[in-house]
Amino acid sequence: MIDKCFDIGTIQAFTDGELGSDRSERLLKHVSVxxxxxxxxxxxxxxxxxxFSVLDEELNVLVPTERLRNKVFASINEMxxxxxxxxxNGLAAAFSFNNxxxxxxxxxxxxxxxxxxxxxxxxxxxxxxxVAGNVDPANDTVSxxxxxxxxxxxxxxxxxxxxxxxxxxxxxxxxxxxxxxxTQNARSIKLVDRQTIGDDPEIQPQRPRSLPAADTSxxxxxxxxxxxxxxxxxxxxxxxxxxxxxxxxxxxxLAVVNDAxxxxxxxxNRNPDNLAAxxxxxxxxxxxxxLLNSVAEKTELMASLQ
Numbered sequence: 059m060i061d062k063c064f065d066i067g068t069i070q071a072f073t074d075g076e077l078g079s080d081r082s083e084r085l086l087k088h089v090s091v092x093x094x095x096x097x098x099x100x101x102x103x104x105x106x107x108x109x110f111s112v113l114d115e116e117l118n119v120l121v122p123t124e125r126l127r128n129k130v131f132a133s134i135n136e137m138x139x140x141x142x143x144x145x146x147n148g149l150a151a152a153f154s155f156n157n158x159x160x161x162x163x164x165x166x167x168x169x170x171x172x173x174x175x176x177x178x179x180x181x182x183x184x185x186x187x188x189v190a191g192n193v194d195p196a197n198d199t200v201s202x203x204x205x206x207x208x209x210x211x212x213x214x215x216x217x218x219x220x221x222x223x224x225x226x227x228x229x230x231x232x233x234x235x236x237x238x239x240x241t242q243n244a245r246s247i248k249l250v251d252r253q254t255i256g257d258d259p260e261i262q263p264q265r266p267r268s269l270p271a272a273d274t275s276x277x278x279x280x281x282x283x284x285x286x287x288x289x290x291x292x293x294x295x296x297x298x299x300x301x302x303x304x305x306x307x308x309x310x311x312l313a314v315v316n317d318a319x320x321x322x323x324x325x326x327n328r329n330p331d332n333l334a335a336x337x338x339x340x341x342x343x344x345x346x347x348x349l350l351n352s353v354a355e356k357t358e359l360m361a362s363l364q
Contacts, residue, residue, distance in 0.1 A: 063095050064088060066102070073102045075301075113359070127345065134341050282343035289350035296357035308353055315349060318342045
């Protein structure tokens with residue numbers, strides 16, 4: 059052993075890539091002439107290789123590339139379309155029969171049901187036609203009372219709109235004019251009543267007011283924003299542990315996601331009825347949550363190993 063041997067902490071830092079370039083050169087020169095330090099360095103490298111082989115699946119979480127991001131978005135859209143058309147598939151499955159015998163029986167029942175409905179419908183129509191045919195249009199006239207009967211009983215004509223019309227005097231020389239006069243009076247009273255109801259604001263029918271529909275996208279957006287804020291604080295606190303190349307790649311992907319969220323937000327604010335923009339905004343939020351979550355888990359794991 060040489061007097062200027064390096065301690066095990068410095069050798070471990072060199073193995074982890076945390077030692078400066080000057081000290082790394084000095085350590086390499088020293089290891090080339092010192093057998094004990096070379097043995098310590100080989101042991102540290104073996105321990106690191108063993109640890110990284112065990113934790114390889116969790117440490118090598120790659121940040122999604124553009125191609126992977128497109129695949130994720132396509133998968134999300136496909137899942138949502140399947141969920142929307144799920145009730146149609148369920149309805150089709152309910153009407154599908156694997157047994158041919160059941161299919162034939164169901165077809166016969168349907169045909170028989172349609173025949174019964176048609177027979178009932180035709181029978182009802184023929185009954186109505188026979189009743190209507192018994193009425194003689196030539197005899198369908200209003201029998202007018204004689205002048206003597208009207209004069210004696212002083213009959214008044216009633217209509218559905220006006221309960222009672224003022225009585226008119228009937229002369230012996232004219233039999234049809236009293237009936238026409240009463241009918242005209244009833245129509246004039248009906249017209250006056252309608253005009254009065256239309257002009258009175260208190261009698262105007264009130265139309266129901268339509269209530270504004272609740273916007274369900276606000277609730278989901280708030281939950282996404284809360285989750286993103288929590289993960290962002292965790293990542294900012296621990297992202298110093300990441301390697302420089304990993305940090306650069308993470309910042310680049312995060313900027314791409316933030317730009318997509320901003321564009322979709324502007325589109326939704328400009329046209330709230332654009333469902334495609336809403337779905338893309340939701341997918342962008344979910345992608346940001348996944349990105350922050352993967353980096354947060356990786357930083358926490360690396361912090362626990364130090």
